[in-house]
Amino acid sequence: MMTTYKQRYFTVQVRTAKFGGSSLASPEQFKKVYDIVMADPTRRYVVASAPGKRFPEDTKVTDMLYACYDMAVAGLDFELFFDGIKARFDEIIAGLGLGLDLSREYESIKESFRLGSGRDYAASRGEYLNSIILARYLGYDFIDAAEVVFFREDGTLDEEHTYKTLASVLRMHERAVIPGFYGSMPNYTVRTFSRGGSDISGSIVARASGSDIYENWTDVSGFLMADPKIVREPLGIKVVTYRELRELSYMGAGVLHEDSVFPVRSAGIPIVIKNTNRPDDEGTTIVAGTDIYDREHIITGVAGKKNFSVIRIDKDRMAYRRGMLHRIVEILDYNGVHAEHIPSGIDTMSIVAHTEQLTGKYDTLIESIRRAVDPDYIGIEDDLALIAVVGRGMVGSPGVAARVFDALAKASINVRMIDQGACEINIIVGVSSADFEDAVRVIYHEFVRR
Ligand code: ASP
Numbered sequence: 001m002m003t004t005y006k007q008r009y010f011t012v013q014v015r016t017a018k019f020g021g022s023s024l025a026s027p028e029q030f031k032k033v034y035d036i037v038m039a040d041p042t043r044r045y046v047v048a049s050a051p052g053k054r055f056p057e058d059t060k061v062t063d064m065l066y067a068c069y070d071m072a073v074a075g076l077d078f079e080l081f082f083d084g085i086k087a088r089f090d091e092i093i094a095g096l097g098l099g100l101d102l103s104r105e106y107e108s109i110k111e112s113f114r115l116g117s118g119r120d121y122a123a124s125r126g127e128y129l130n131s132i133i134l135a136r137y138l139g140y141d142f143i144d145a146a147e148v149v150f151f152r153e154d155g156t157l158d159e160e161h162t163y164k165t166l167a168s169v170l171r172m173h174e175r176a177v178i179p180g181f182y183g184s185m186p187n188y189t190v191r192t193f194s195r196g197g198s199d200i201s202g203s204i205v206a207r208a209s210g211s212d213i214y215e216n217w218t219d220v221s222g223f224l225m226a227d228p229k230i231v232r233e234p235l236g237i238k239v240v241t242y243r244e245l246r247e248l249s250y251m252g253a254g255v256l257h258e259d260s261v262f263p264v265r266s267a268g269i270p271i272v273i274k275n276t277n278r279p280d281d282e283g284t285t286i287v288a289g290t291d292i293y294d295r296e297h298i299i300t301g302v303a304g305k306k307n308f309s310v311i312r313i314d315k316d317r318m319a320y321r322r323g324m325l326h327r328i329v330e331i332l333d334y335n336g337v338h339a340e341h342i343p344s345g346i347d348t349m350s351i352v353a354h355t356e357q358l359t360g361k362y363d364t365l366i367e368s369i370r371r372a373v374d375p376d377y378i379g380i381e382d383d384l385a386l387i388a389v390v391g392r393g394m395v396g397s398p399g400v401a402a403r404v405f406d407a408l409a410k411a412s413i414n415v416r417m418i419d420q421g422a423c424e425i426n427i428i429v430g431v432s433s434a435d436f437e438d439a440v441r442v443i444y445h446e447f448v449r450r
Contacts, residue, residue, distance in 0.1 A: 018202030021052020023276035027095025047202040050126025069122035072113040121190040127179035135177035149183025166208035199260035222284025304387035314377040385436035407446040
């Protein structure tokens with residue numbers, strides 16, 4: 001059964017558009033960004049990444065900056081290397097015919113490198129310089145993120161200070177470009193988010209500016225319902241909830257920085273993933289609730305990963321013995337093993353973890369658990385692949401799990417493990433690694449008919 005997809009439009013007054021590194025890697029990419037921004041006057045706030053890769057073997061400017069700074073700290077001559085970084089920006093400036101001269105900026109950055117300004121400061125210069133160029137090219141104001149994004153002493157975002165300052169500064173600028181990835185510490189030194197953190201900056205700007213939409217422009221047209229390396233030409237996901245996305249991205253579908261959803265989610269601002277190279281593609285909209293969006297398929301996506309192991313523990317009436325789970329989890333913790341899933345029955349419990357976390361610890365774990373809970377059986381099996389079938393459409397839709405298992409059975413794929421979260425938006429199936437790709441295809445085609 002399929003329901004038709006429709007989106008009821010709401011009026012958009014302000015958008016924040018964040019452009020990732022590949023969208024701003026060359027003059028040609030800058031021109032696409034220009035057309036996108038100019039096409040809609042509501043794109044008033046633009047957040048920029050540093051120039052990314054122009055071709056697969058290329059190096060991101062951020063990586064060049066880290067390497068250059070490391071040379072400076074090691075007391076090596078980094079002039080020549082820095083020239084390579086300058087060349088990336090000068091190529092863009094020349095290609096756009098901007099007549100912008102950044103030589104004073106370059107000199108002051110080099111000087112700071114010599115004075116040991118910190119790796120974060122070094123890395124942040126990619127976003128900083130690229131945003132100066134983009135602001136000039138678009139005719140937008142430039143706002144330095146160091147003056148509007150603040151971290152606390154412990155390195156977490158100082159939300160109160162940031163939102164208050166940023167909102168009041170943005171009000172003074174009708175249109176502006178803000179560099180992503182960094183902000184400043186209480187002692188005014190520059191600090192960055194973790195890698196890919198411009199996504200977070202974009203989210204913060206979207207919230208502080210009261211944007212109706214946070215557009216995240218990248219080099220893919222949003223999320224697909226399955227991995228295109230496994231399923232041929234999978235359909236795109238038009239609308240996904242934050243909850244579903246977490247289930248899917250945990251399984252390896254990451255396009256967005258994990259932490260970038262929090263600022264906009266709490267403000268109810270949808271994120272739209274768009275492709276700079278194919279701006280007319282619909283992309284994926286990420287929303288908190290789906291009341292204004294109808295769903296298209298019962299499942300939203302299917303994603304998975306290999307290389308899991310299961311520790312199986314059997315003991316009579318295990319479910320009724322107090323403290324057993326607690327003792328087992330303590331042993332796992334102590335050995336640095338994080339349980340991804342713990343599907344359990346009355347007499348049995350399975351602990352699913354990444355195989356690499358168990359490597360070299362099999363005997364210790366078995367021995368410790370044996371001593372702690374005296375099981376009737378304990379064993380570890382490898383080569384498990386986990387597949388998450390995710391969909392808000394599954395809630396209250398009986399028979400979805402049955403369809404998954406039927407389809408797998410018909411394809412003679414043995415299901416080694418099942419787990420369903422209480423929230424009912426996902427079913428996790430464990431199959432042998434050798435069956436992984438087939439299982440993903442079978443499940444996908446069960447719900448998406450050719
Ligand atoms: N330029 C930074 C990085 O490469 C941040 C970003 O692009 O989001 O991680």
